[in-house]
Amino acid sequence: MFLPAFHDLLRPQWLAALSELKVSGGLAVSDLSRRLDSSYMTVKQHCEDLTKLGYLKRSRVPRTEIGRPEIFYRLSEKAEGMFPGIPEGFTLDMLDQIQRAFGETAPERLLFQYFQEREGEWKAKLSKGTTLLYKAQLFTKIRSQEGLFIRCLHDPEAGTTTLREFHHPFARLFAKHPRAIEMERRAFEGALGVKVSRKPAEGADGAPPYVDFILAVR
Numbered sequence: 227m228f229l230p231a232f233h234d235l236l237r238p239q240w241l242a243a244l245s246e247l248k249v250s251g252g253l254a255v256s257d258l259s260r261r262l263d264s265s266y267m268t269v270k271q272h273c274e275d276l277t278k279l280g281y282l283k284r285s286r287v288p289r290t291e292i293g294r295p296e297i298f299y300r301l302s303e304k305a306e307g308m309f310p311g312i313p314e315g316f317t318l319d320m321l322d323q324i325q326r327a328f329g330e331t332a333p334e335r336l337l338f339q340y341f342q343e344r345e346g347e348w349k350a351k352l353s354k355g356t357t358l359l360y361k362a363q364l365f366t367k368i369r370s371q372e373g374l375f376i377r378c379l380h381d382p383e384a385g386t387t388t389l390r391e392f393h394h395p396f397a398r399l400f401a402k403h404p405r406a407i408e409m410e411r412r413a414f415e416g417a418l419g420v421k422v423s424r425k426p427a428e429g430a431d432g433a434p435p436y437v438d439f440i441l442a443v444r
Contacts, residue, residue, distance in 0.1 A: 237272075239262075239272050240272055240275070240276060242262055243258060243269065243272050243273060244276070244281065244301065244308070246258055246261050246262065247282070247299060247301050248301060248309075248375060248392060248393070248434070249375075249377065249392055249433075249434075250433055251300060251429055251431075251432045251434045252298060252300030252301075252432060253299065253300075254296040254297065254298050255269055255270045255273065255296065255297050255298075255299070256296060258273070270297065273297075276305075277299070280302060280304045281301070281302055281304055281305040281308075282299045282302055282305065283299065283300050283302050284298070284299055285297075285299075286298060309373075309375060309393050310393075310395045311373075311397070311398070318399060321333040321399075321402075321403070333403060334403065334405055334406070337403060337405075337409055338409055341406070341412070341413040344417075345412075345413035345416040345417050348368065348413070348414075349416060349417045349419075351364070352365060352368075352417055358387060358418070358420060358441060358443070359378075359380055359387055361418055362380070362387045362418070362441055363378050365378075365389065365417070366378040366389060369391075372395075374391055374394055374395070375393035376389055376390065376391045376392065376393075377389075377390050377392075385443060386441075386443075387440075387441045388438050388439065389439040390436050390437070390438050390439075391436060391437040391438075392434060392436050394437075396410075407424070411439070414439060418441060420441050420442050421442035422441055422442070423438075423439070423440040423442070424437060424438070424439055424440075425437070425439075425440065426438075
């Protein structure tokens with residue numbers, strides 16, 4: 227989710243709009259107002275306020291039917307800075323220092339230990355969950371508090387539950403130490419008690435990329 231300070235400083239309606247625009251990659255006002263269950267003019271005013279502050283970019287897109295072009299909003303570069311991330315000049319440099327001091331595999335050993343500990347913490351917090359869906363929803367809240375932008379998607383007809391991740395503070399760390407991706411996935415399995423498949427995907431129609439964690443039915 228957003229950095230904690232923004233929850234204190236921004237209006238709830240602004241946070242809701244920014245959240246939907248983060249997930250979708252951008253929306254016309256009519257679509258955003260439906261998602262927020264609010265009036266067109268109210269949502270448009272919130273978006274205009276955020277645009278003036280530099281957090282949104284405004285454009286126009288043609289309607290699929292006859293009519294005037296629609297107003298379209300998406301997050302600006304300034305808004306992307308509202309989401310948590312590892313400080314660029316610290317953690318990665320520290321892992322480099324550890325590698326030079328203790329050997330080539332030292333960072334991965336450290337990361338392995340980290341995810342082992344996280345698995346234990348997550349498992350304890352999820353221990354009261356009686357169903358996989360309940361655990362998935364609770365895990366979504368836990369991960370959101372840890373700085374991720376993630377949503378729980380459940381399809382009752384297909385019987386599938388997916389955790390869809392749109393933002394991860396460890397993105398740069400994973401790029402430099404890709405084996406940590408598998409460590410995290412295994413920690414998910416241990417915490418949730420089911421097989422977890424990880425599938426990165428490109429967003430359709432201009433939506434941002436995301437990662438799906440598909441939870442297997444027991």
